[in-house]
Amino acid sequence: MTSKRKSGPVVAVVAMVNSIHVARWLAMVRDDDTRFIVIPVMDAPPVGELAPFRFVRGEDDIHTLQPGEVGIFDHSSISWAEAGAVEIGAGFQREEHPAFASSVQLFTAHHVTSAIRALDPDLVHSMEVQVAGYLTLEAKRRIGGTFPPWLLSNWGSDIQLFIKLPRHRTIIHRLFNHIDGYWAECGRDVALARSLGYNGAAFDPLPASGGMQIDAEEGALPPSRRQAILVKGYHGWSGRGLQILSAIYLAAPRLRTRPIQVLFTGSQGSRAISEIRTSTGLDIDAAPHLERHSDAMRRLADARIVIGAGISDGIGTTLLEAMSVGTFPIVGNTSCASEWVRNGRDAFIVDPHDTAAMAQALIRAAEDDELVDAAALRNREEVERRWDPALNREPVLRAYAAMIEANRASRSS
Template sequence: MKKILVICMYDSIHSARWLAQFKDTDYEFLLFPSSPHRRIRPELKALLGNSGAASYNLFPLSRLFGLPFWIADKFFGNLIRGSLVRIAAKTFRPDLVHALELQNAGYISLQAFGDRSRPFKLMVTNWGSDIFWFQQFPQHLAKLKQLLKIADYYSAECSRDVALAKRLGFVGKAMPVIPNAGGFGQQELEQALRPSDARSKIAIKGYQGWVGRAVTALEAIESISGSLSDYELVIYSANLKTIRYAREVEKRTGLRFTIYPKGAMSHRQVLELFAESKIYIGLSESDGISTSLLEAMAMGAIPVQTATACCDEWFTSTGVAIHQIEPGIVAAGILRALELSEDPMNATVNRETIRRKANASEVSKIARTFYEL
């Protein structure tokens, strides 16, 4: 039985979905926390123990020390968790250590192993902004170069990020480019797409802060409010700043917003929102593949997405890529997307792109080759 030590975020759906792809294999997984989790994601918790043929276990006491050790390591440069990862590797004796994400799991791996000789291989996975965004900061750039130097394998969900890793000095094996969170099942891909005249909503990702730019989307919407009065504007995963700004726009324009805070909608509800929406708007200064972008394409909502989400690898003329996050440019993109939504072929082409590049069965087959090294 092959042993895999996975350093990952216990509270991340991406971690859970990645690991779930291996539950009917004969791998033995030991999981080590990379972030200050307050809880273990239910989908990950469901895997623990013998889940099918594979076994998934947490590093001892790791349910308890995620937050305090994360705080301590802010002062000690990942020294504590790096030492614990070395202990985990020494006792578990893995064939492979896999760091899921770079700024937490990757940097812990760098502290743990550095240039030390080791009997196992190291794989690192870029989750999106890990290189694209953080390379602009000198301290992160230095760490990224060091980490990529010691990594044997590297995976990313954008070809853009594979090129960036090589530019920063990675000389190991690049794994196939696939969505990190797995793919879409037959239930989603076989669901009939609603025609445009049966779609009455506009979906807006509500992140504002760090790299999310939902307020700019709302500024754009306000500037063309007269063209959007017939739509229900649905903001999901909204934080407080987005909610407050949306309420102000409502008062000034008379537009109707339905708002769901972050975590208020299930995955199934988000998919249903996209199935009922003409367009989806997602703005971010940095991203890998935006999962929301893929979900919108799968369910027939025409995307208005910042180009930072590797849009050119997923659509050309069947969506709108935003290259400058400015209200006027976003407003023009929204109006263009509404035009595109009137041609059913655009939604059909996007669905077929997802079926070809992001169906769960094919993505899982490729993912399983990652550990057959």
């Protein structure tokens, strides 16, 4: 690929268009001269926060994008039959991610390869590993030596958990041999990448979402004057919602005055909630899913405590959002939370399988007004300093420019 464009650089972002993380990242950088085109990896409608956007099919369409307008590559010119035949011919089968149900339609490596060829970008940025990263790895194999410089961001459990799974380990090793830049969420994952033999550029860790504009009015009420407890109730390949519900059962005598709302409940969680409510008399119920992120943030800002834990995580966006609105967080010790908060002071960091420890953490946070109010002030200051899109924007744009320039220099030498 040889770019013929004379205007600003083009970054192709291989990612999920329905992700708030992707929308926030692009909101942080999109007003620059650089044009951003999202190559979807999932057949899903774009998240509303991605607007303004327009569908594009090639370089000519890119030139018509308005300042700040994001392009989304239109895969519709490639039939699923064609894509399936190409994948069979190439002998490629992407390793599955347990988070995605069989009903979710993921695009193929042929879709991603065709998009990169049509766009001829100056840089490819894959946001997330097991879908976007694996598809980009295969696209690079097919395109060969003219493939643009490749930046990889990992989210949450992408490396820390999946490197332990034999069917993923080999792919992750190959991936780190082929990327040109790496953006981790936390220092833990940079060290892990180095241990896997990666010796390329590793930029200073940033949350997957880049940053979020914090509403000064949201979370203004001190947490000591709030009542609700929010629970991330998801229980599955990573989340351990049932363990949290067990902890709530143990702590029930000390939580009777607190309304408890449980998010993301499956059938098992719903049954457990009903049993806890019947046997303890707690005011506990499943909380409805809120489509608008602003509504979800208001609900979080009304809570005194939020608790969520799983077998692996990165920073955890819920942690950062809770810090931004003064809600006291209780999180798993399998995350990178310790890089942002101090256990026992700014948050409680617990073993996701130690229900007794989680119960004690809930009781302390529910009863200690001084603890939660002091933590709210410190946590808000921390996210204002480290999760501000206005502050994080420049390092990202510099990294993009450095990778593009290094590639141009190497090709001209």
